[in-house]
Amino acid sequence: MSDAIDDFLARAASGLSERPPGPDDPTSNPRGDHSLDPDGSAVIPPPPHRRAAVLVPVVFRPEGLSLILTQRAANLRDHSGQIALPGGKIDPSDPSPAAAALREAEEEIGLDPASVRLIGYLDPYLSGTGFLVTPVIGLVAPEATFQPNPAEVADLFEVPMPVLMDRERYRLRSRAWQGRTRYFYALTFGERLIWGVTAGILNNLRERLYPDSDPDRIRCSAG
Secondary structure (H helix, E strand, O other): OOOHHHHHHHHHHOOOOOOOOOOOOOOOOOOOOHHHOOOOOOOOOOOOOOOEEEEEEEEEEOOOOEEEEEEEOOOOOOOOOOOEEEEEEEOOOOHHHHHHHHHHHHHHHHHHHHHHHEEEEOEEEEOOOOOEEEEEEEEEOOOOOOOOOOOOOEEEEEHHHHHHHOHHEEEEEEEEEEEEEEEEEEEEOOEEEEEEEHHHHHHHHHHOOOOOOOOOOOOOOOO
């Protein structure tokens, strides 16, 4: 497995940002579903944007590299039942986006922050509801344990990295939302649909680490 770990860490070192954008960084053209609109007429949520952070938790298993996702509880007011990355709003008491992402991951899935090695950041992602999300990539210790909070998380599951790093799986879809047509990325894993902000962030991870991705060539297995 050392070859897979070394390859992943080498790609992360060259493809990820070492630091998150600061609070005054204009991120002049943040990524978001609005950037997928083919005719450029999408309405970009105006500032000030509410700041949030998510943890993109990567873990090495005997069978290879995978990424941990959650299914949000059905009783939640926002995005109930959707597939998500652990995370949420950055509180004034959070010293950094990484601290917020780790705090939220501990609250949502019981992941001990001490079990996570931070390795970099993706591009900020602006949601249609005005949240500017900082994705924080973390390498999770294989022996880490999880205890999902049933008030927030209905299920926790892992997706093999070759599935998520295969650009052919990402499909551009659309639906009517607030009187407009919203475009977004979506991909399936079994019976699950990963879409919207989560799919957009995962596609950015693919672009950063495996820009010419071919699932047969990704060194994510222990082989």
